[in-house]
Amino acid sequence: MKKIFKEQKFIVLLVAIALYIIFALISKDFRKYTTIILMLDTTYYFVLLGIGVTFPLITGGVDLSIGTGMVCYALVGGFLIRDHKWPVIAAMLFCVLFGLLVGCVNGVLVAIMDLPPFLATLCTCMITRGLGTRIANQQAVPWPTAKVAEGWFHNLFKLSINKVKYPTGIIVVIVFVVIMAFVLNHTRMGRYTIAIGSNKEATRLSGVNVKAYHIAAYAICGLFAGLASIGYAAATPTVQPGTGAGLELDAIGGAIVGGVSAAGGVGSIEGTLIGVLVIQLLKTGLPFIGLEANWQQIIMGLVLIGAVIIDVIKQRRAAAM
Amino acid sequence: MGDVILEMKDIDKSFPGVHALDHVSLEVRKGEVHALMGENGAGKSTLMKVLTGIYTKDDGEIIYEGKNVEFHNTREAQDNGVVIVHQELNMVGDLTVAQNIFIGREPRKGFMIDDKKMIEDSKALFERLKIHIDPTEKMSDLTVGKQQMCEIAKAISHNCKVIIFDEPSAALTEKEIEDLFTIIRDLREQQLGIVYISHRMDEIKVITDRVTVMRDGTYVGTLITKDCTKEDIINMMVGRVIYEKPKEKSMVAPDAPVVLKVEHLNAGKMVQDVSFELKKGEILGFSGLMGAGRTETARAIFGADPKQSGDIxxxxxxxxxxxxxxxVRHGIGYLxxxxxxxxxxxxxxxxxxSTLACxxxxxxxxxxxxxxxxxxSEKYIKxxxxxxxxxxxxxxxxxxxNQQKVVIAKWLVKNSDILIFDEPTRGIDVGAKNEIYKLMNRLAEQGKSIIMISSEMTEILRMSDRIVVMCEGKKTGEIAIEEASQELIMDKATRNIQD
Structure with missing residues (x-):
């Protein structure tokens, strides 16, 4: 039991709760149900991005392409629905597969071609940004709204009955968190992801096909960027071309705050969930207590520095042992 | 040979669990090349690290230019004229030769680095060494030999009086070694004290004036090079009393099947045409000096490094x-x-x-x-x-x-039949060593076949059923345990070098 209290994700959970209480005490508007729903709308896709990027982060890498990637998939999906009359379900599937493909490309660049993850995914970040804009013909692309029959996918995240909105996305997110936590802790994929991040060479010399599992970590990340694009389409009335840069940082930041080590080898899906929540609480709550946008950025930066310092101290302690 | 410039007296140094230097002495005179010899782990590097302030000595004294000194870091040693030229070169590849030589102490003109002076000074250094290197060339464009000359130039630019060469010839071609010797002879003319660490017996005979031999952290003796033979030096290097009895005869049945056969294995410079057989239940010792290519051979067999040719x-x-x-799929485990x-x-x-391999x-x-x-995992812990x-x-x-046991467990869980133990007891205390030995014997009895790479002569003699000796990437001998002796192994381990 004592161990649980020492864990970073538990402390971060307390921070999240404390943040919520503080914001709710200061601002009456923050306490409103509509604010919660609004905050959750954006949180869903950030959590999905966060779950995905946790895998490359644990291998000691990173994926910077998930933000622009997510917007790119959403653009292309919407484009297929609007201009090519694809059924929504097919477009959704396409988004996920597109994400998976980009993830695989990242994986090959990193694991086979030995590019630094930062650089490889920075390139795919630019490529997805340009590609989405090109395919969308530089126009904003709307997905069907919740009012029409095609807009059923909105219900996955937010169900309206008699004008009351229910945050069904919580269920979706929790299902994925549970599944991926299981993958990370109870499958070979997860075990090897952690082993690669802890000591890639020792893992290779144990006869593990390190390259394949390394690619798989990025593939999972891409897959979740694809899933996130559906949540993004549901939360964003019209998807704007050329956007998305910077969104990955909220997801990566959330994972780091949630206890994923920047050096690799350590991390959990639950932790990432909680970390992303903290970031989203700050993003939503700070304006409510009267802090302008610049301050939000500064505070978020400070929070991240804090998380990274904790990580560095933990590593130093581990090294000293 | 002139006056004594450096004297290290009764130097003692212990690390947790290891008595690394046990009252070791070394005397270097002006204008002499003094060889420091000994097997791997004899304490040569430790002694030099004590001299240059990387380690602090526990006991003993260092007298340099008649004064009792103790340097606290390499910089301080450098400033006082004691410089090491390392085996691995410490050069910044992307900077020019001159920038490298004067790194950290660039001549300045106001706020700017005085490039002109730096290049002029470098030229002067090279002139003193009688070598031709363009100071404006990028370091990474030079050959290893030339890079080393730059390192030497850097050393003498500190106005040094004692210069230590730590296995300088290991990476050099024959021509480059000749050039190096010319420089060393020049430095000797200039009355520098030179310490020369090397395993190459022929070089010792050619370039050095005296030889100090160390063994297991102790001082064995100092000889005048021209008065002694290669055999004298080898005997001093290996002439230890063996407390643990060597294995008397092979435990392997004569008709035991061959489980692993390696033929004409080539992998880079360090593995040249290596062939051998490993029998079921055998412990095959791989002996040799540092850089003999034993680990490289093991890694090539294990597929950890690419090989050019050869059949397994x-x-x-x-x-x-x-x-x-x-x-791993074919049942090989590498420790x-x-x-x-x-x-x-x-x-x-x-x-x-424990389960990482399977x-x-x-x-x-x-x-x-x-x-x-x-x-x-608990079964194997027990x-x-x-x-x-x-x-x-x-x-x-x-x-x-215990970490080593976890690695062993990993391969036993995988049920590997061929185990390659690379320095299985390095960094392990005596009690745990014996346990590992017992374990290896038990594994061999159970029918596992073991390749044991070891730099410890006693370990090789105590554990092996047969011994393969390597030298500079080639297999130079194969000795049955019944005929093995320290002298014979050392002779083969330096054979290539002598020729």
Whole structure:
């Protein structure tokens, strides 16, 4: 039991709760149900991005392409629905597969071609940004709204009955968190992801096909960027071309705050969930207590520095042992 | 030879568990090249590190230019004129020759670096060494030999009086070695004291004036080079009293089948045309000096490094091994000399490490069967007597010997039949060493076949049924344990070098 209290994700959970209480005490508007729903709308896709990027982060890498990637998939999906009359379900599937493909490309660049993850995914970040804009013909692309029959996918995240909105996305997110936590802790994929991040060479010399599992970590990340694009389409009335840069940082930041080590080898899906929540609480709550946008950025930066310092101290302690 | 410039007297240095230097002495005169010899781990490098302030001595004194000194870091040693030229060159490849030589102490003109003076000064240094290198050339464009000359130029630019060469010839071609010797002779003319560390017997005879031999952290003696023979030096290097009795005869049945056959293996410079056989239940010792290519041979067999050519047969069947994955599938396990880097995932538990090589056998459908995993790791904790409070202990918290047992467990869990132990007892204390030895003997009795790479002569003689000796990438001998002796092994381990 004592161990649980020492864990970073538990402390971060307390921070999240404390943040919520503080914001709710200061601002009456923050306490409103509509604010919660609004905050959750954006949180869903950030959590999905966060779950995905946790895998490359644990291998000691990173994926910077998930933000622009997510917007790119959403653009292309919407484009297929609007201009090519694809059924929504097919477009959704396409988004996920597109994400998976980009993830695989990242994986090959990193694991086979030995590019630094930062650089490889920075390139795919630019490529997805340009590609989405090109395919969308530089126009904003709307997905069907919740009012029409095609807009059923909105219900996955937010169900309206008699004008009351229910945050069904919580269920979706929790299902994925549970599944991926299981993958990370109870499958070979997860075990090897952690082993690669802890000591890639020792893992290779144990006869593990390190390259394949390394690619798989990025593939999972891409897959979740694809899933996130559906949540993004549901939360964003019209998807704007050329956007998305910077969104990955909220997801990566959330994972780091949630206890994923920047050096690799350590991390959990639950932790990432909680970390992303903290970031989203700050993003939503700070304006409510009267802090302008610049301050939000500064505070978020400070929070991240804090998380990274904790990580560095933990590593130093581990090294000293 | 002139006056004594440096005297190290009764130097004593202990690390936890190891008495690295036991009252060692060394005397260097002006204008002499003094060889420092000894097997791997004899304490040569430690002694030089004590001299240049990397280590602090526990006892003894260093008298330099008639004064009692103690340097606290290499910089201080440098400033006082004592400089090491390392085997691995410490050069910044992307900077020019001149920038490298004056790095950290660039001549300045106001706020700017005085490039002109730097280049002029470099030219002057090269003139003094009678070599031709353009100071404006990029360091990474030079050959290893030229880079080393720059390192020497850097050393003498400190106005040094004692210069230490740590295995300077290891990476050089024959022509480059000749150039190096010309420079060393010049430096001797200029009345510098020169310490020359090398394993190459012929070089010692050619370039040095006196030889000091060390063994197991002790001072053995100093000879005048021209008055002694190669055999005299070898005898001093290996002439230890052996407390543990060497194995008297091979424990392997004469008709034991060959489990591993390696033919004409080539992998880079360090593995040239290596062939050998390993029998079932045999412990095959691989002996040689540092840089003999033993680890490289093991890594090439294991598929950890690419090989150029050569065939590997397992149980008579020719196999393709291109990655560790292939090797593990064919029943080979490799225990690296550097456990922390290549052997264990230190920040993970014993359980996770034990099943790392064969997690596929511990699955329940898609999921890892954690119960079964725990069971098997605890079985091996018990069998190998690994000292740990529990199986979910992080490996980083275990001692060296117990970490080694975790690596052994990993390969036993995988049920590998061929085990390559690379320096199995390095960094392990005496008690744990004996345990590892017993374990290896037991494994051999159970029919496992073991390749044991070891730089410890006593370990080789005590454990091996047969001994392969390597020197500079080539196999130079194969000795049955019945005929093995320290002298014979050392002779073969330096054979290539002599020719």
């Amino acid at each position: 047969y397992i149980n008579g069947q020719k196999v393709e091994i291109n990655s560790p994955e292939d090797a 690296s000399e550097d456990r922390r880097r290549y052997g264990v995932v230190v920040q993970k538990t014993i359980i996770e490490n 997690l596929e056998d511990y699955m329940n459908g898609l999921f890892i069967d954690k119960g079964k995993e725990k069971e098997v 069998e190998l007597a690994t000292k740990t409070p529990s199986s979910d202990q992080l490996v980083v918290n275990l001692s060296g010997g």
